[in-house]
Amino acid sequence: MSGNAPGKKKPTASRKKAAVAEAPRPSAPKQREKSTGLHIGEAAPGVAKVDPIIVADGVRRTFGGLTAVDVEHVEIPRGAITALIGPNGAGKTTLFNLLTGFDKPDAGSWVFDGSSLSGVPAFKVSRMGQVRTFQLTKALGLLTVVENMKLGAKGQKGEKFWHSLVPALWRAQDDEIEERAMRLLTKFKLDAKADDFAASLSGGQRKLLEMARALMSEPQLVMLDEPMAGVNPALTQSLLDHILDLKDEGMTVLFVEHDMHMVRHIADWVIVMAEGRVVAEGDPVTVMKNPAVVDAYLGAHQDVDLGVVTGRYGDGKAGAGVTAAQIEAEGRAELEDEEK
Numbered sequence: 001m002s003g004n005a006p007g008k009k010k011p012t013a014s015r016k017k018a019a020v021a022e023a024p025r026p027s028a029p030k031q032r033e034k035s036t037g038l039h040i041g042e043a044a045p046g047v048a049k050v051d052p053i054i055v056a057d058g059v060r061r062t063f064g065g066l067t068a069v070d071v072e073h074v075e076i077p078r079g080a081i082t083a084l085i086g087p088n089g090a091g092k093t094t095l096f097n098l099l100t101g102f103d104k105p106d107a108g109s110w111v112f113d114g115s116s117l118s119g120v121p122a123f124k125v126s127r128m129g130q131v132r133t134f135q136l137t138k139a140l141g142l143l144t145v146v147e148n149m150k151l152g153a154k155g156q157k158g159e160k161f162w163h164s165l166v167p168a169l170w171r172a173q174d175d176e177i178e179e180r181a182m183r184l185l186t187k188f189k190l191d192a193k194a195d196d197f198a199a200s201l202s203g204g205q206r207k208l209l210e211m212a213r214a215l216m217s218e219p220q221l222v223m224l225d226e227p228m229a230g231v232n233p234a235l236t237q238s239l240l241d242h243i244l245d246l247k248d249e250g251m252t253v254l255f256v257e258h259d260m261h262m263v264r265h266i267a268d269w270v271i272v273m274a275e276g277r278v279v280a281e282g283d284p285v286t287v288m289k290n291p292a293v294v295d296a297y298l299g300a301h302q303d304v305d306l307g308v309v310t311g312r313y314g315d316g317k318a319g320a321g322v323t324a325a326q327i328e329a330e331g332r333a334e335l336e337d338e339e340k
């Protein structure tokens with residue numbers, strides 16, 4: 001990408017400082033422990049969690065005659081990475097839209113971090129510490145990368161009338177926001193693009209920008225809708241690492257993903273939806289052997305690569321001898337292949 005794109009602004013002093021302060025991370029993939037002991041009792045749909053960050057009850061959304069979501073009860077474990085999987089049309093995106101206030105349910109209620117979120121609009125939900133990215137990226141093409149980032153910051157003082165009368169207040173805050181933006185862009189290797197229009201980024205870079213922007217609001221819960229879709233294999237490992245980093249930094253992650261290799265590799269917990277309902281829950285290895293999960297996928301005539309789900313370990317007997325370590329090892333080998 002050219003450094004002289006029209007409309008490119010000069011970096012400010014604070015921006016340079018922030019970019020230098022962050023040393024490049026070593027790129028070797030880290031091996032990290034899965035979180036276990038997340039649930040109470042048998043891992044069935046709706047199972048209680050030891051420390052849930054979201055508890056949803058009776059959430060239903062219909063479109064005309066079609067019931068897109070009909071979830072009796074579901075809990076999302078705090079401090080872990082949960083994958084929401086299921087065939088196309090299962091209701092995953094609709095459930096995301098409901099939980100984040102981008103859509104309203106016909107019925108139901110849910111609690112995020114102890115507060116009811118039913119009927120709370122999206123901008124307030126994000127101030128309460130819950131952010132999401134979209135299946136189709138929503139980076140604003142005619143804003144620069146760094147301007148996109150600044151839009152992600154919450155509670156900007158300049159937005160308040162009285163504060164806007166005291167420029168010193170918002171200038172100090174603006175510098176702080178810009179520094180945070182540049183730190184995150186550096187981490188996501190987008191700092192060189194800070195002054196380029198977002199429209200000039202590749203699909204994968206836009207995904208990274210969307211994730212970086214989500215982190216500007218310092219969220220507790222990060223919800224990612226198909227983070228891997230359209231991402232160049234060269235960026236796959238770094239995206240996986242970024243998601244694992246979120247957990248290391250104390251955030252909770254809930255993501256929708258079709259790529260079963262990714263689910264197996266990074267998810268601590270998997271929730272399976274089909275026809276609007278939760279049909280199975282559990283750790284990735286157990287869930288992918290669950291006949292209800294195999295049925296859900298086969299019943300929907302999916303044309304995506306279902307890897308584990310559709311057979312290699314799908315059958316209870318065939319899968320009995322396969323350990324989590326073997327599946328992990330295979331997942332890693334696949335990731336390494338993809339990187340080549």
Ligand SMILES: Nc1ncnc2c1ncn2[C@@H]1O[C@H](COP(=O)(O)OP(=O)(O)O)[C@@H](O)[C@H]1O
Pocket residue numbers: 063066067068086087088089090091092093094095
């Ligand atoms: N805005 C909408 N209007 C009408 N039908 C919709 C709308 N959004 C989703 N649906 C329908 O709801 C069902 C669930 O969709 P979605 O939540 O996008 O599924 P998933 O993300 O699991 O693929 C699908 O049948 C879809 O066609």
Ligand SMILES: [Mg+2]
Pocket residue numbers: 092093094135
């Ligand atoms: Mg979807």
